[in-house]
Amino acid sequence: MAHEGLFQELKVxxxxxxxVHAPEDLVVFEYDGSVDKALxxxxxxxxxxxxxxxxxxxxxxxxxxxxxxxxxxxLSGGAIAAKGGxxxxxxxxxxxxxxDPVNRLAVVEPGVVNLELxxxxxxxxxxxxxxxxxxxxxxxxxxVAENSGGPHCLAYGVTTNHVLGMEVVLADGSVAWxxxxxxxxxGYDLRGILIGSEGTLAITTKAVVxxxxxxxxxxxxxxxxxxxxxxxxxxxxxxxxxIVPAAIEMMDDLAIQAAEAAVxxxxxxDAGAVLLVEVDGLKESVEVESALVEEVCxxxxxxxIRTAEDAAQRERLWAGRKGALGALGRxxxxxxxxxxxxxxxxxxxxxxxxxxISAEAGLPIANVLHAGDGNLHPxxxxxxxxxxxxxxxxxxxxxxxxxxxxxxxxxTGEHGIGVEKQEYMPFMFTEDDMASMARLKLAFATDDAFxxxxxxxxxxxxxxxxxxxxxxxxxAGAFV
Amino acid sequence: MTTVEKAITQPGxxxxxxxxxxxxxxxxxxxxxxxxxxxxxxxxCPTYLETGLETESPRGRIALMKAVNEGxxxxxxxxxxxxxxxxxxxxxENVCPSGVPYGRLIEATIAQVEPHRKLTxxxxxxxxxxLNSALPYQNRLTAMMGAMRLYQQSGLQRLVRKARLLKxxxxxxxxxxxxxxxxxxxxxxAQGQLVHSIGTPRARVALLSGCLMPLFHGPAMRTxxxxxxxxxCDVSVPAGQVCCGAIHTHIxxxxxxxxxxxxxxxxxxxxxxxxxxxxxxxxxIRMKEYGHLLxxxxxxxxxxxxxxxxxxxxxxxxxxxxFVPPQGxxxxxxxxxxxxxxxxTQRITxxxxxxxxxxxxxxxxxxxNSTRCCGAGGTYTITQREFSLRLLDxxxxxxxxxxxxxxxxxxxxxxxQLQYGTQRAETPMRVKYVTELLDExxxxxxxxxxxxxxxAEGAWDExxxxxxxxxxxxxxxxxxxxxGRE
Numbered sequence: 001m002a003h004e005g006l007f008q009e010l011k012v013x014x015x016x017x018x019x020v021h022a023p024e025d026l027v028v029f030e031y032d033g034s035v036d037k038a039l040x041x042x043x044x045x046x047x048x049x050x051x052x053x054x055x056x057x058x059x060x061x062x063x064x065x066x067x068x069x070x071x072x073x074x075l076s077g078g079a080i081a082a083k084g085g086x087x088x089x090x091x092x093x094x095x096x097x098x099x100d101p102v103n104r105l106a107v108v109e110p111g112v113v114n115l116e117l118x119x120x121x122x123x124x125x126x127x128x129x130x131x132x133x134x135x136x137x138x139x140x141x142x143x144v145a146e147n148s149g150g151p152h153c154l155a156y157g158v159t160t161n162h163v164l165g166m167e168v169v170l171a172d173g174s175v176a177w178x179x180x181x182x183x184x185x186x187g188y189d190l191r192g193i194l195i196g197s198e199g200t201l202a203i204t205t206k207a208v209v210x211x212x213x214x215x216x217x218x219x220x221x222x223x224x225x226x227x228x229x230x231x232x233x234x235x236x237x238x239x240x241x242x243i244v245p246a247a248i249e250m251m252d253d254l255a256i257q258a259a260e261a262a263v264x265x266x267x268x269x270d271a272g273a274v275l276l277v278e279v280d281g282l283k284e285s286v287e288v289e290s291a292l293v294e295e296v297c298x299x300x301x302x303x304x305i306r307t308a309e310d311a312a313q314r315e316r317l318w319a320g321r322k323g324a325l326g327a328l329g330r331x332x333x334x335x336x337x338x339x340x341x342x343x344x345x346x347x348x349x350x351x352x353x354x355x356x357i358s359a360e361a362g363l364p365i366a367n368v369l370h371a372g373d374g375n376l377h378p379x380x381x382x383x384x385x386x387x388x389x390x391x392x393x394x395x396x397x398x399x400x401x402x403x404x405x406x407x408x409x410x411x412t413g414e415h416g417i418g419v420e421k422q423e424y425m426p427f428m429f430t431e432d433d434m435a436s437m438a439r440l441k442l443a444f445a446t447d448d449a450f451x452x453x454x455x456x457x458x459x460x461x462x463x464x465x466x467x468x469x470x471x472x473x474x475x476a477g478a479f480v
Numbered sequence: 481m482t483t484v485e486k487a488i489t490q491p492g493x494x495x496x497x498x499x500x501x502x503x504x505x506x507x508x509x510x511x512x513x514x515x516x517x518x519x520x521x522x523x524x525c526p527t528y529l530e531t532g533l534e535t536e537s538p539r540g541r542i543a544l545m546k547a548v549n550e551g552x553x554x555x556x557x558x559x560x561x562x563x564x565x566x567x568x569x570x571x572x573e574n575v576c577p578s579g580v581p582y583g584r585l586i587e588a589t590i591a592q593v594e595p596h597r598k599l600t601x602x603x604x605x606x607x608x609x610x611l612n613s614a615l616p617y618q619n620r621l622t623a624m625m626g627a628m629r630l631y632q633q634s635g636l637q638r639l640v641r642k643a644r645l646l647k648x649x650x651x652x653x654x655x656x657x658x659x660x661x662x663x664x665x666x667x668x669x670a671q672g673q674l675v676h677s678i679g680t681p682r683a684r685v686a687l688l689s690g691c692l693m694p695l696f697h698g699p700a701m702r703t704x705x706x707x708x709x710x711x712x713c714d715v716s717v718p719a720g721q722v723c724c725g726a727i728h729t730h731i732x733x734x735x736x737x738x739x740x741x742x743x744x745x746x747x748x749x750x751x752x753x754x755x756x757x758x759x760x761x762x763x764x765i766r767m768k769e770y771g772h773l774l775x776x777x778x779x780x781x782x783x784x785x786x787x788x789x790x791x792x793x794x795x796x797x798x799x800x801x802x803f804v805p806p807q808g809x810x811x812x813x814x815x816x817x818x819x820x821x822x823x824x825t826q827r828i829t830x831x832x833x834x835x836x837x838x839x840x841x842x843x844x845x846x847x848x849n850s851t852r853c854c855g856a857g858g859t860y861t862i863t864q865r866e867f868s869l870r871l872l873d874x875x876x877x878x879x880x881x882x883x884x885x886x887x888x889x890x891x892x893x894x895x896x897q898l899q900y901g902t903q904r905a906e907t908p909m910r911v912k913y914v915t916e917l918l919d920e921x922x923x924x925x926x927x928x929x930x931x932x933x934x935x936a937e938g939a940w941d942e943x944x945x946x947x948x949x950x951x952x953x954x955x956x957x958x959x960x961x962x963x964g965r966e
Binding site for chain 1: 513514516517518519520521522523532533534535537539540543544547552553556558559562575576577578579
């Protein structure tokens with residue numbers, strides 16, 4: 001075999017069992033949570049920073065790309081080997097190295113599962129705030145790479161707001177620290193650059209994360225509206241009233257139907273939209289704020305309002321929302337989940353346009369939204385076995401994202417660009433914008449070995465980067 | 481399946497270059513393609529948690545099934561070793577947002593693998609003997625276990641162990657012999673017996689005796705009939721019933737499983753009962769899924785569906801009755817291990833706890849990850865010995881953390897495995913079925929329960945008082961007569 005030498009070297013570093021290269025086994029590493037697929041050359045599962053560094057050095061000496069991977073739950077193809085190469089799966093680095101309840105931080109390895117961290121810190125009354133829907137399975141390393149959000153990032157912020165520093169392995173195999181244990185570090189915010197860089201600049205091997213105090217009280221309210229517009233207006237009004245709830249989630253009629261069929265949440269059959277608002281904080285403030293939220297919700301002609309006081313009731317209200325995506329399988333064999341973000345004030349307008357696009361294309365679209373921060377998740381329902389369905393779906397996806405950008409929004413709320421949206425980058429960024437990003441990438445001297453074929457549009461990136469390389473060689477400043 | 485049949489089911493592919501799925505029992509595409517590889521199942525899977533390897537995860541196993549289904553991979557040992565490492569605990573099914581019926585998929589897949597296994601002649605003979613000549617015939621099993629009991633109780637076992645004779649046998653024999661539980665003095669058998677209810681009958685139920693549970697845990701089976709009768713049930717144990725077929729399904733012999741399912745359906749529906757009660761979680765789910773197993777059998781499909789709807793797990797049934805809370809005390813500290821085939825597949829987690837908590841004096845403590853598999857999984861303890869023990873040791877660590885003195889569970893496989901676990905961990909902790917504890921609490925009841933309860937309890941009490949009164953009168957008469965003679 002052509003790469004036997006490479007495999008042998010890798011085995012010396014991580015051990016025989018943890019280098020996967022049998023074709024039968026690689027099949028299970030060709031996917032992540034998204035629709036794109038690509039077969040890697042090998043998968044390596046290092047257990048320590050030194051091993052990651054060793055693997056990077058070997059891969060570079062053989063000139064093969066390196067693709068970091070966590071649990072593989074990402075939705076933009078971030079963990080697939082778009083250009084082949086070695087997948088570095090960090091799922092064996094699962095230790096929580098330190099919990100410092102006084103300074104409210106934890107030091108973790110990248111393979112620690114998001115929810116496991118929150119469970120481990122719960123005994124100190126603390127938790128890790130970013131809570132992607134996949135939090136039961138996704139890893140902190142993946143969260144850092146994609147700058148993940150979640151329903152509660154409305155009040156708490158996304159991953160970058162909760163990571164203080166990281167130990168990373170750079171493209172030459174060297175190990176470096178960015179950021180630290182404090183909220184502010186002097187100099188450039190390299191931590192900020194690496195978080196959300198989708199594995200194209202460095203591999204995180206340790207992260208210092210902030211822990212947040214578990215709220216003293218939580219109150220959840222579910223408002224059912226006959227029309228989507230009423231619910232959208234209520235969302236804008238809640239924020240306008242000055243309250244920042246922990247989460248504001250919304251589902252449209254199609255999503256409600258699916259959720260109802262799956263989990264029997266008890267939503268009325270003719271409901272047009274369901275709004276889920278969660279308020280947390282001090283007991284006193286929760287009382288006042290939840291009353292205010294309820295009042296605002298009532299102003300927009302709800303069919304019904306339900307509130308939950310304890311954990312069990314809350315779980316029931318959330319059941320419909322949490323089960324909604326999975327339940328879409330009942331409406332169609334496939335769905336394509338889009339992740340765009342718009343200014344909240346455009347909610348009514350954009351939702352109406354999405355309905356029109358759906359009608360024009362003849363493909364149903366169910367909507368599940370992190371409405372509070374304008375993060376849309378339209379799900380196009382299709383059947384990949386029907387000729388033309390997939391192409392049409394992708395085309396509509398592009399149109400919806402274009403729409404988001406046109407109204408002043410962005411291409412992604414929390415899933416990243418990956419391979420999924422790389423071709424849409426020009427919707428948002430001019431060539432100059434992208435050239436400066438490419439120059440930044442150049443500064444990390446990855447030689448495009450880290451997660452190549454992602455983020456930048458396919459055609460453009462190679463040209464840009466090679467041009468930049470020429471510039472760098474000519475001695476011009478890499479940074480502009 | 482014969483070559484002729486293969487040629488029929490696979491037109492034009494009589495001699496495929498690589499063996500693929502074939503026949504009516506192949507994993508169904510509509511089940512397979514429900515999986516959108518979101519990865520939510522990863523953290524629920526005990527083998528993924530142990531290895532961190534996608535190949536040993538539910539999502540990975542399904543990807544391999546898809547690859548075979550699409551002809552990208554063939555049914556080769558490198559592929560099916562990943563399926564074989566699956567314990568079939570079905571924890572993944574419980575967390576899957578898309579509702580992928582993983583249990584159905586892995587069962588169908590293992591059945592497809594079976595003809596392609598390269599087993600030694602001896603292994604084939606052994607498997608064939610157990611599946612076809614022993615398990616379906618309760619009398620043969622009983623005879624075998626009787627012999628085993630003789631081996632254990634006659635002192636022969638002590639002799640063999642002392643002389644280290646087993647070291648001469650194949651690898652792993654020592655370990656296996658050691659994990660064989662001590663057999664009880666009495667077995668339980670389905671002989672068409674009827675155990676009457678205590679007090680006014682509230683229901684009539686038929687009980688599955690099972691294959692190994694009545695032998696390994698004969699006395700525990702009797703506690704099940706006692707608890708049911710104590711709660712006003714007439715319990716029949718129909719003669720002619722056979723093993724539920726779970727083990728056969730587990731290792732891929734669907735045809736034999738179907739034959740046994742048909743037999744059980746006939747036997748259990750011969751007389752009218754309100755429910756078919758099952759005390760073993762693994763058998764319970766097998767019988768609740770007879771409907772799917774026999775879906776392509778025109779004569780039985782409908783009957784099987786109806787039958788499956790009648791099957792109730794013992795804990796589920798008692799709580800729904802509702803059961804009479806025991807008055808007798810048990811001063812134990814108890815923790816509960818959720819049997820996979822009760823919690824993941826039948827989604828029964830609250831009922832066993834309700835029963836335990838109803839016992840006066842009993843302190844209930846939860847262990848960490850009580851729904852994570854103990855590593856038993858039917859034949860898994862034999863076929864994947866090393867992995868099974870890794871899971872067991874991890875489980876025992878969580879159990880010991882609780883400081884409980886009794887570990888309760890709900891399935892014979894789990895009881896045997898956990899008993900072996902206590903042995904390995906060298907703890908004096910006892911492993912019990914939930915129903916055994918309930919029975920013990922009932923037997924500790926004061927003779928005179930509080931008055932005014934018109935339940936089976938009350939009825940029993942009245943009956944007892946009446947009997948006592950009659951006895952007193954009679955003895956009083958006798959005494960008077962004696963005195964009269966003086």
